[in-house]
Amino acid sequence: MTSSWARTSTGGANSHLVVIDMQRAFRQTGEWHIPRYDQATRTIASLAASGLEPIITRFVPGPVEKGSWSSYYDRWQSMRLDPADPIWHIELPGVELRASIDLPTFSKWGQELAERIPVGDEMILTGVATDCCILATALGAVDAGRYVTVVEDACAGQSDAAHDQALNLMELLSPMIRVVKSESLLNLRPAAKPAEL
Structure with a gap:
């Protein structure tokens, strides 16, 4: 008997590409800079070009720093910026x-x-x-009964070591979460039809 996970783990009709927080704050040099941001961008663009329509999210500071969020922004005071600041804009070249x-x-x-x-x-x-x-979103989704595929080369961490540690942690939750390379997903996608002349 084929499991639901096997049926929906191929980037098919029941798969949803979610792009988390690809924003200027994490691309530009600064306290929240993600070193492999541009590498992840290129991989996300390839996944989107294969026909997976992206759902894009954005981290935007709340108008009120509730509880521990106040202490968090005390640590990262340079990021205590207005939600309308351009630093929170999406930067995702190659993706509509x-x-x-x-x-x-x-x-x-x-x-x-x-x-x-x-x-x-x-x-x-x-x-x-x-x-x-990525880690926080994955945990919330599996708690809510969704299957999660984390595309390791379409994600980037604060460092390579932190990236790898997070992936290893999420793999412990298999089969609710699986970690794959983009090549595995792209190989399962149907070839794009050539444009009509």
Whole structure:
């Protein structure tokens, strides 16, 4: 008997490409810089070009720093910026941008993603940072009964070591979460039809 996971783990009709927080704050030099940001961008663009329509999320500071968030921004005072600041803009060359899901939390799992990704469907997870918002989103999604595929070369962490540690941690939750390279997914996608003359 074929499991639901086997049926939905090929980047097919029941798969949803989710792109986490590919924003200027993490691309540019600064306290939150992600070294392999551009490498992840190129891989995400390849996945989107294969026909997987991206759902894009954006980290935006909340208007009120509730509880421990105040201490967090005390540590990262240079990032205590207005939600309208250009630093929070999406920077994702090669991908057609649509309206984003904006949240002031590490995890982007919530009502909006839940409405787009039904129970039992696969979320193909990409973006930054592997060791923060990717990890938090993956845990929220599997708690809510979604299958998660983390594309390791379409994600990037605060460092290579942090990236690898987060991937190893998520792999412990197999089969709810699996970690793959983009090549595995792209090889399973149907070839694009040539343009009509």
